[in-house]
Every structure is written in C-alpha cells, then in structure tokens.
Amino acid sequence: MKSNILIVDDNQSVLTALQMLIQTTFEEVFTLSNPNQIPSFLQQNSVDIVLLDMNFKAGINTGNEGLYWLKQILDIDKAISVVMITAYGDIELAVRAVKEGAFDFILKPWNNDKLLTTLNAALKLRKSKSETARLKKTTGILKRELNANMPVLIGESNAMKRVMAMVKKVAATDANILITGENGTGKELIAREIHNQSHRNNEIMVSVDMGALSETLFESELFGHTKGAFTDAGEERIGKLETAEKGTLFLDEIGNLPLSLQAKMLGALQTRTITKLGDNKAIPIDIRLISATNKDLKAMVTEGLFREDLLYRINTITIQIPPLRERENDTLLLAGFFLDIYAEKYNKPGLSITRGAKNKLLKYKWPGNVRELQHCMEKAVILTEERVLDKSSFSLDSTDHYKKPALPFDTIEEMEKQMIMASIKKENGNMSLVAKKLGITRQTLYNKLKKYGL
Structure with a gap:
C-alpha cells in the first residue's frame, strides 16, 4: 500500500521507532513533534493517515489535547483516517475518541503486527472515503450537465x-x-x-x-x-x-x-x-x-x-397545458426559436421568415402542437435554398395530411355502443367471449352495458 502517513508525538524516540517500523509500508512517512504545526502541514501536504498521540504536556494525561487535535484534523479533511495512540489505557477515553471521529485506538507499548493491521484497515477506509467523494463529485458534475442541457421553455401568452x-x-x-x-x-x-x-x-x-x-x-x-x-x-x-x-x-x-x-x-x-x-x-x-x-x-x-x-x-x-392554437403569438416565438437552432445546425445563417409566412403559421391549427411546429421548421430550413422562408416554404394545407375517412358515427360513444352490440350478437350473448374479443374485462363490459342502457 503506497500512501502517506503523518505521525504526531512529542517523544522523539517514539517518532523514530514508529518511522522505522512503517517506512517500508508507506510511500512517505512524515513526523511532527509539535501538534501546533498540524494545520499548516495538512494544508501543504497530502496525508492519508494521522497517527496521533493523545497527550503532549508532561503530567497531563486527560487526552483532551489529542481530542482537540483530532477535531482540527477532521475539520481540514474529513476523509483522513486518524488512529489515536497513548500510554494510558483508558477505555472510556478510547470510546470517546472513536465517537468523535477517530478510526481506532492503540496503546503504548504497541504490538507491531496489531499496529500494522490497524493502519492497513485505516488506509482502506481512507481510500474508500476518497473514492466515494470522487464519485459524488463526478455524479454532481454529471447531474448539473444533464440539467443544463435540457430544452428551454418558450412562451409569453397569457395561457x-x-x-x-x-x-x-x-x-x-x-x-x-x-x-x-x-x-x-x-x-x-x-x-x-x-x-x-x-x-x-x-x-x-x-x-x-x-x-x-x-x-x-x-x-x-x-x-x-x-x-x-x-x-x-x-x-x-x-x-x-x-x-x-x-x-x-x-x-x-x-x-x-x-x-x-x-x-x-x-x-x-x-x-x-x-x-x-x-x-x-x-x-x-x-x-x-x-x-x-x-x-x-x-x-x-x-x-x-x-x-x-x-x-x-x-x-x-x-x-x-394549453394546445399551441390557444397560445396567441407563442407560435411565432417558437418558430423563431426553432429557426435559429436549425439554421445553425444546418449551417444556413441569416434565415428569416416573411410576414405572409408568419400569417400562415398563425392561422394553422397545429394538431401536433409544438412538436409539429418544431418538425415543420426543421424541414423548411433543410429544404430552403433561399435566405428567406416564405409561404411556399411551409406545406401546411390539407393536401399534406392524410385524408381522414368519413366515419359512420358522430361520437366515439356511439361507435363503442354499436361495436358492443355487434359483438354480443356475434357471440350469441356470451359475455366472457364478448369481453375477450373487445380486449376489456368483464367488469368493464358490464359498466359499459349499464352506461349505454344495453
């Protein structure tokens, strides 16, 4: 595991012994005997683990100094794994340190194998936290990109x-x-x-x-x-x-x-x-x-x-949402918006629409609404060889649409009623077969029979 560790202890013998023990395990082993140097050191160097003494003043064994510096370290980088170390085995102090963010607690004199195992586990946690933070940052960027690249809403009509x-x-x-x-x-x-x-x-x-x-x-x-x-x-x-x-x-x-x-x-x-x-x-x-x-x-x-x-x-x-035909002059706003988009897309700068063409767009009912207008503008831009789009650029008359066959019924309800009656006759009153043929449930069929008084 090639990573960096910082050892903080006011005993030079302890610093030397720890450095010798773990120097082959970590890429960089930094040492500090004065905890006041911790903030500036962490701001200038990349550190994965801090091995932190709990007590720095002679005769004071409360561990409060270690807890104070633990908080300072985590305020600088929450992903750093901090392992506390002390010569005074106080289980309550150990629990408190872990509750406040320490990864683990080691007692002096330490067991070499146990210390290395603890540091290895602390490093794995550090790597996991760093990867989580990186993924979170990447996800945030992707989310912002997705939200930023969405189509804009165009409309100034009262509706x-x-x-x-x-x-x-x-x-x-x-x-x-x-x-x-x-x-x-x-x-x-x-x-x-x-x-x-x-x-x-x-x-x-x-x-x-x-x-x-x-x-x-x-x-x-x-x-x-x-x-x-x-x-x-x-x-x-x-x-x-x-x-x-x-x-x-x-x-x-x-x-x-x-x-x-x-x-x-x-x-x-x-x-x-x-x-x-x-x-x-x-x-x-x-x-x-x-x-x-x-x-x-x-x-x-x-x-x-x-x-x-x-x-x-x-x-x-x-x-x-109102249909486009009820949105007053939004039709022309949208037409201009789509014109700019497709003029750039198809490398036809400077395109404009004549007054006659605008009137034609306004009079059309747009059964396909904004989506139809968008496709209409794209088609006009693709086909034009002029710098101006006139009435002939937009094929919106009835000849451009599929002619609808004349229907024998005035309403959908009348058509549905006749279909049900015909199906009942064909299936000789077998309601299960009627429902199956019509693609509805028996309960729906009964509801419709009641609705139409059949």
Whole structure:
C-alpha cells in the first residue's frame, strides 16, 4: 500500500521507532513533534493517515489535547483516517475518541503486527472515503450537465403565464403533480421546469415513457429485479424509482400503466418503499413524482381501466397545458426559436421568415402542437435554398395530411355502443367471449352495458 502517513508525538524516540517500523509500508512517512504545526502541514501536504498521540504536556494525561487535535484534523479533511495512540489505557477515553471521529485506538507499548493491521484497515477506509467523494463529485458534475442541457421553455401568452405561475407555486413543494394536455404540448418540459425550480434540482429527473414499454417489462423497469428473478435476469437491475432517489421521477403517459401494476405503484407511493422483482426486502425511496397523460383518466376510472385511489394519489395538483392554437403569438416565438437552432445546425445563417409566412403559421391549427411546429421548421430550413422562408416554404394545407375517412358515427360513444352490440350478437350473448374479443374485462363490459342502457 503506497500512501502517506503523518505521525504526531512529542517523544522523539517514539517518532523514530514508529518511522522505522512503517517506512517500508508507506510511500512517505512524515513526523511532527509539535501538534501546533498540524494545520499548516495538512494544508501543504497530502496525508492519508494521522497517527496521533493523545497527550503532549508532561503530567497531563486527560487526552483532551489529542481530542482537540483530532477535531482540527477532521475539520481540514474529513476523509483522513486518524488512529489515536497513548500510554494510558483508558477505555472510556478510547470510546470517546472513536465517537468523535477517530478510526481506532492503540496503546503504548504497541504490538507491531496489531499496529500494522490497524493502519492497513485505516488506509482502506481512507481510500474508500476518497473514492466515494470522487464519485459524488463526478455524479454532481454529471447531474448539473444533464440539467443544463435540457430544452428551454418558450412562451409569453397569457395561457402559458398561468401555467408558469402554477409551476412556481408547486415547485416549492413535494406534492405529486399530474400534467395533462394534447400530444406535443411540452408536458415533459413543464415537468423539467418544476424539477429545476424545486429543492431537488441538484439531483436528476428520471423520465420513463410508459407508452414505450411492453407490459412484460413494466415491473422490472420501474421496480428493478434481482439476479435470476426471471429467465433473462442475468444480473441485478436497479429500477427507475430507486434511480430517482432524492430527485424527481417523471412518468410520461401514466395512463398506459397496466391495471395489474397500478396496485403496486399505489403501494410504493403510500409507503415510500419498493420491492424488487424476485425479492421480498422493502427498499425505502425518497422521490418527487410527476406524471403526465393525454388520456382522460377520470373516464378510464369509470371504465375500470385505472384505479381511482391511484388517480387521487398522483394528482395532488393538476396542470393543464394549453394546445399551441390557444397560445396567441407563442407560435411565432417558437418558430423563431426553432429557426435559429436549425439554421445553425444546418449551417444556413441569416434565415428569416416573411410576414405572409408568419400569417400562415398563425392561422394553422397545429394538431401536433409544438412538436409539429418544431418538425415543420426543421424541414423548411433543410429544404430552403433561399435566405428567406416564405409561404411556399411551409406545406401546411390539407393536401399534406392524410385524408381522414368519413366515419359512420358522430361520437366515439356511439361507435363503442354499436361495436358492443355487434359483438354480443356475434357471440350469441356470451359475455366472457364478448369481453375477450373487445380486449376489456368483464367488469368493464358490464359498466359499459349499464352506461349505454344495453
């Protein structure tokens, strides 16, 4: 073990004996006979272990001097391992020194093997503390980088000002937030803004796209699993809830959470503990939950597809994100923002938009909201060979969209009712087969029969 040790003792014979004993074990062995030199020495030199005498004044054997200098050393570097050494075997003093931060306590005259074993253990602790501090520092840098490189929120409309006022209010709390809105409105950006304004902003926000997970992966992805929990579980995995410890967990499209897992999610939120797949040990968690959806969760509760108690748990506060068509001139602000980004990305500096093109952008309804506008601007920048984007640069008329076939029903409810009636007729009234064919539970089917008076 090649490391540095500092021996502090007012007895020169002791210093010499210790130096001779451990000089082949440590790369550098420093000695001091005056403890007053400790602070300046530690500030100028790298030291892993301090072997510190408890008493420096003749006739005074209380150990108070050693305890005082122990505190001074740890104030300078908490990772240093301090081993106390004294000729006076006072077990109460030993316990006190360890309680106040010493690694261990050695009595004079010492046993060489025991002393070296103690120093070896002290060095391992020092290395462990140093590595932990390094990893913590690296993790902090990575977290700051992740948080710094997120897209910014653009909007000056009254609708967005109301949203941002709500964000400011709820960010200061740990309340569970449900963000609702159409596809492409920027629900994850709002979640990020809440995280950035919260007291958890030095930790990460872990995002999970519930719509992108297969049902078989949900439990493993959210709660983690132990090695051998299932056929392909070759190693232990930490779930998203545990990864988000001290930070924020963002569940996008929470409406896609299978009913079979909703009870487990509810339990985790209520008890603030999780249990990995294949394990029975409860792991405490400290997270802030933000969920988002474009579905009508209340309607899903009525249909038996979403637990009512879970809905109450996840939406202490609900934030509704307005669609782009209701955000006044935010469309032009966002268009200019995306224009600058893609002009730089595709090396087309100095691009601008004509008034006619701006009017066209304002009149369009943007069914895909901000995400559609972003893709539209990128496409326009890529294809243009001019310095100015005019109306022809933006293909927003109906011919550019898939034509929707005429529907035989005026409402979704009417279509659903007809599908149920047709299925009942086809299956000769066998409700189990009807529910199976429609992909719903029997209870949901009965709820719908009651709803439509069938």
